[in-house]
Amino acid sequence: MFRQVVVYQWAEGVSSEAKQAFRDALDEMRAIPELLAMTSGDDAGHFDDNFDFVVVADFADFAAARRYVAHPLHQTYIRDHASRVIGKRIIVQHDWADPIPR
Amino acid sequence: MFRQVVVYQWAEGVSSEAKQAFRDALDEMRAIPELLAMTSGDDAGHFDDNFDFVVVADFADFAAARRYVAHPLHQTYIRDHASRVIGKRIIVQHDWADPIPR
Numbered sequence: 001m002f003r004q005v006v007v008y009q010w011a012e013g014v015s016s017e018a019k020q021a022f023r024d025a026l027d028e029m030r031a032i033p034e035l036l037a038m039t040s041g042d043d044a045g046h047f048d049d050n051f052d053f054v055v056v057a058d059f060a061d062f063a064a065a066r067r068y069v070a071h072p073l074h075q076t077y078i079r080d081h082a083s084r085v086i087g088k089r090i091i092v093q094h095d096w097a098d099p100i101p102r
Numbered sequence: 103m104f105r106q107v108v109v110y111q112w113a114e115g116v117s118s119e120a121k122q123a124f125r126d127a128l129d130e131m132r133a134i135p136e137l138l139a140m141t142s143g144d145d146a147g148h149f150d151d152n153f154d155f156v157v158v159a160d161f162a163d164f165a166a167a168r169r170y171v172a173h174p175l176h177q178t179y180i181r182d183h184a185s186r187v188i189g190k191r192i193i194v195q196h197d198w199a200d201p202i203p204r
Contacts, residue, residue, distance in 0.1 A: 005156045041196025054107045054194035092156035094143025
């Protein structure tokens with residue numbers, strides 16, 4: 001398994017409608033077969049320094065993750081949504097041997 | 103479920119031994135009963151801008167996550183390891199309704 005974690009900070013002045021369109025475009029990418037599992041969520045707001053949104057996505061391997069990024073649905077997600085609403089983005093990717101976390 | 107995602111950047115000049123002691127202290131926290139699931143890993147190194155390490159941890163709720171932070175094993179982890187090896191740390195926390203991600 002290959003896990004990709006991305007934490008996001010919204011750009012300034014982004015409307016709630018644009019954020020929701022971003023979330024919807026993210027959900028539409030579940031149709032991409034290389035995406036084995038995905039969780040995401042808005043920060044719960046307990047701490048001021050937290051970033052605003054996170055996506056945890058799992059793939060078979062790095063090559064599958066690259067095919068996901070190249071998929072038309074992902075290209076739409078970047079062009080029409082992420083590029084408009086995201087201010088900062090930080091990624092960590094790692095291999096993950098255990099399919100049942102504990 | 104309450105998910106806590108933390109991405110880390112190592113401080114400058116940290117030894118590989120200190121990083122491994124940090125990873126070991128993280129693994130020891132699996133004994134804390136509030137920690138329902140945890141995955142972690144070093145960045146795979148595919149992209150220069152990525153951070154260096156990530157932890158994804160799941161709890162029943164925010165109160166359980168706070169008890170985990172207050173646990174002596176977590177206090178040791180912060181005092182003896184994280185405070186010495188971590189340069190930057192970014193957190194996102196979110197409620198998570200679906201126990202089986204897809």
